[in-house]
Amino acid sequence: MHRSVIAGIAVSLLIFSGCNDNEIDNEITALTEKYNLTGDPAAGRSVPSIDDPKAQLGMKLFYSKHLGLDMDAACASCHHPFLGGSDGLSLPIGVEAVDPDLIGPGRLHKSTGHAYDGGPTVPRNTPSTFNVALFDRTQFWDARIESINPVKGANGSIGEILVPGSSDYARILWTNSEVSNLPAAQANFPVTSGPEMRGFGHPSLTTKDDVRDYLVERLAGLNGNTELNATVRQTWLEAFREGFSDPAGDAATLITRKNIYDAIAEYERSQLFVESPWKRYLKGDRSALSDEAKRGAYLFFSSYEDGGANCVQCHKGDFFTDEKLYVMAVPQIGLGKNHDGTTEDYGRENVTLDSADRYKFRVPSLLNVEVTGPWGHDGAFVTLEAIVRHMLKPETAADFDETTLFQQGILVQCQDTKENTAHALEQLKENRKSGISPHRSVDFSDEQVSELVAFLKSLTDPCVKDRGCLDKWIPDYNTTESKTLDLLEAKFR
Template sequence: MKRLAVSGMAAMMLFFGGCGDENLDEEISVLTQRYGLTGDPAEGRDIPSVTDPKAELGMKLFYSKHLGLDMDVACVSCHHPYLGGGDALSLPIGVEAVDPEVVGPGRLHKDTGKSYYDGGPTVPRNTPSTFNAALFDRTQFWDARIESITPVKGANGSVGSLLVPGNSDYDRILWANGEVSNLPAAQANFPVTSPQEMRGFDHPSLTTKDAVRDYLVERLRGANGNSDLNASALSAWLQAFREGFSDPTADAATLITRKNITDAIAEYERSQLFVDNPWNRYLNGERSAISDEAKRGAILFFSSYEEGGANCVQCHKGDFFTDEQLHVMAVPQIGRGKNHDGTTEDYGRENVSLDEEDRYRFRTPTLLNVEVTGPWGHDGAFVTLEAMVKHMLKPETAADYDPNTLFQDGILVQCEDTKSNTQHALEQLERNRASGVSPHRSVDFGDEEVRQIVAFLKTLTDPCVKERSCLQKWVPDYDTNESKLLDLLEAKL
């Protein structure tokens, strides 16, 4: 194992026997005690079961194309449990898919339509996983445009008010706790209003986000003259809401509300708790739960720069492995871009704050189950976990990034400005380092150290997320009349 300058704890361990296998557990113990790790990020949290009535209703809403304004897309089109709670694409394809039932790498965009199709995907950022949604306390989205004003550990954003976008990302409004129950519920309000994700480009009279949300409520109720659904479908939705909210006699106006819809979706997402991983078992005394290679990777991960480590823990903090803060890490810029000035760059948090100092800042993702949540980066620029780790160790290598490593159909047409745009992000990172804004340093680790860190990251994978039989409870039963009436998307994977 290659090490840099060693001091402090690492020097002590070397003095009392070096880095031999017999000392790995002791060294990890010192590090994990330093950071107060227990292996259980869900301790003290209220986590629903997927069999709870409200979560079961949420699953039906999550899979239903009735929440796509043009009824050609569902939440699950980009967030499937079998695909790590995402879509296994660098950049998503929401509305106007060639085959709306196809989810994952085979999903293609029509070469006709109204979404400014250029040959590649139309959504500019990688799909975040819905797994462990119940563990976030501060923010949602890559640019944290939904954020808790008074974050409380373990509350999942359920205490106090949330700051959310108005009719644009930078038009900020407050939602009180009575309007929305938690961070996942707040997030569920927004994909349905994004033209590329779920809104589509018809219904020009719906000029605000609230107008779209209200229309969808009216659709499920059959209210205000909305006749998108037939009487059988409306009856099925009313029955589903009665069961979900354990109120067998309430009418549609009482039960089918915006808050109830997003609360139910949130409960389904919050039920996707996957934290029973080898690292958890290791920290609870099962020393053989992870390999010696992974143990060496853990030491690199948690050790400071001065101790010869990668200091990943400075941002991937705690048992949830994220500080939920935003940082510039200069992930190569691919895709259509997302900004307020019409270029092909993604400005990240600046799109929310309109502060140039926030340019290229993105939220630290959790590393739980990271093995199955690729491609990685805010735009899915890296298609292997090894490549993502190498970038994080030394972002300067992004100057030589090769988009030809991408596998997604049509995406290269959106990479013509990748080199120059990535260089701009690298320059911002260097400015942040020079000014002390960024604590990140580059380290010269070789392939062996990268393999060790990747081996450690794989110990954060709950085995359930790799087994369809285990994940089946988060997929609805399609062999029912109800599933047909609710138009549940039966994904072709």
């Protein structure tokens, strides 16, 4: 056995034996100082309050079905604060739901819907909107939206942003005159995706910009669009006047594409949830973490040579992500997403058309990871323990059991799972061999896995598990305005 491994095991035994109650705290302090961790990922950033007028307008837009082209889905259909800023499903169902107001487990694609097979309609797991104000480089699992020259703390607000054009790989540049930041750029795209929000009506709208322009015309009543009646259009105008503090502004000036998605972004950016036990611990409250979570922290931040899991090599910084993309061979379930028509998800390769990028996906932040499952780019893992075990030893994906998936109808989309997962595992193996992947597999005991899970749960802001605390991010459905704007009044099963 390598000498450093023996030394690491000896240190671990000393720390975890309970001989000195302060020893593990000292070890964690040394590790966090090594990685310059403060516990405050929002330090130095400009993050809006949910009470800001623009964020309040953004909340109305976020929940309104009027931004769904067929008016049966809203942003909140797949991103709800009560479900971790996501939808609690492995794979989403956007438009054509049996009950458009039912979100999360129990949401089903209606049998008369397009390409109905009984399963979900969107090929990738819904990323959480929580803490999107902390991303500086990219958006989406395949990073198809990215800041050209990312500036730490800017959230993509400085310089140009690369976004999909006519396809994911035919990308174009947007400037700050078009979008204000990364979340605003991202918000431009679900409305153009057929299964997410666009739907399948209005066949004359053939491009993404056609759809975006039509939605502006719908809300503002421009170019003779009277799809919404005069009362509804006036209510939207008043909402924009309040949101942009312009009580005399007209619809053509206020209800613009940029203003719509900037407002949505401000609502999303206001969802800052970073007040975790881990933050309190790093600020000096050593009682904020259980002994089990402390042992998990030690494993998380320790190198392979010292007997750790070395998670910190990719889950870096106080935001717990380097925003880069790696192959981790999460089992391939669902419809797949690629440029050659198979049931695989090629990940980053769909953006670059470079086979070296096949199966690469962006490293997610681990803040509030406890509430943002199912986990993985396609939600293949339905427990936090399961995704932890996979990350420790991805080879176990070869034995993935699809019956662990609880989403109704999803098994029909798992016919090629074993074959496709084998391809991803082979890519990971090749990446390790060539030095592209920094990841190594480790064999951890059940106790160590539990310790890692306990540490990950210490990254949860208590607010995200408290509906009372989250209420300020939920519109009041009982107002005349909410009913007029057709805000999604979410139901949960």
